[in-house]
Amino acid sequence: MPLIPVNSWFGTRSKFFTQTMRHCTPHTSLIASMSGFFVGAVIFIAIGVGAFSGSNSQLHVRAGYADGTPLRLELPLSKLRNDGLYFYYHLQDFHQNARMYINSIDRAQLRGTSFTVRNAGAACTPKRDDGPCGLIYDSYFNDTYVIRSTVSPTAVTTSPTLVLTLNDSVAWPSDFKNDKVFGPAFKNLSDAQRKAVWMRVSPFKSFSKPYGYLSKDEVSSMIAQAKLANIDSIILEVVPTSNFPYGKKFFEVQQMTVLGGWTETRSIAILSIVAGCVLFLFGVSYAILFLTCGRRSRSYSTVLDKYPIVTNSSILLAEFERTGDDRVKAIVHQVKAEMHLT
Structure with a gap:
């Protein structure tokens, strides 16, 4: 018993x-599973095609430099939208993910009120009194850029070019909202916002970090003046001051979409299309099984089916x-x- x-x-x-x-x-039938795969494939492929089409119409310009040679970047009005314009520096073959490099920092000193050799950790070298200790701050990207535009972002000007003044508030707002990450001493440094971005290391050997941006109103004014002057594109002349000796350097200009920058939008498009193709293959496989084997015959039903x-x-x-x-x-x-x- x-x-x-x-x-x-x-x-x-x-x-x-x-x-x-x-x-x-859940006991889903073969037809329901097959239909779900095909519906998912259509949805993902549609998202991928839409994101890919959006990335093609998204403004993204990148140019490399090795010395102080001026760069000439063309921003076509067909891709330039009434939105913020973001400027980046891009580095290749510079490894911020080395363990010795990442550990060369003193978080307590970053949150402090002053930089002195005494309050720096013993393992944090090199030490200085005018800034944080460690290799991360010591290798700060110190290239500067002078950006001139053929169209003034402010009022009408008689000069054919005008030097653009970028907003350098590029760090996370939470980094400067309190002293949990960066203290008063760090916030008083010159270019503190850009240095805060540099202190957050990248896990990849190639990465982009924000340098500055133009507001939506400034970009809208540039577009309006370009249309009045019957200009098809806005030319940016970038004069870099090359002080950073490591890796390959690029200057990058782009605008954002709902999905992010150009790289993020293109990545989402590729992943969505791949996911849609995989779901479509699953659906085709289920369809082949359904056409080959058909539904389960009642002759396979036994007494065991009566017992869950x-x-x-x-x-x-x-x-x-x-x-x-x-x-x-x-x-x-x-x-x-x-x-x-x-």
């Missing part, structure tokens, strides 16, 4: 104990042997053989 009868409320009659509740074991799958050991194999079905007895015999019960 089993501890718990098969047909009791704690046996096969209980959806909880037999784990047949709908949220536990159970996991508690109180359901004895002897209960199934009493059914009198030869196929069930054969299955039970096979299970006993595998469990070494015979």
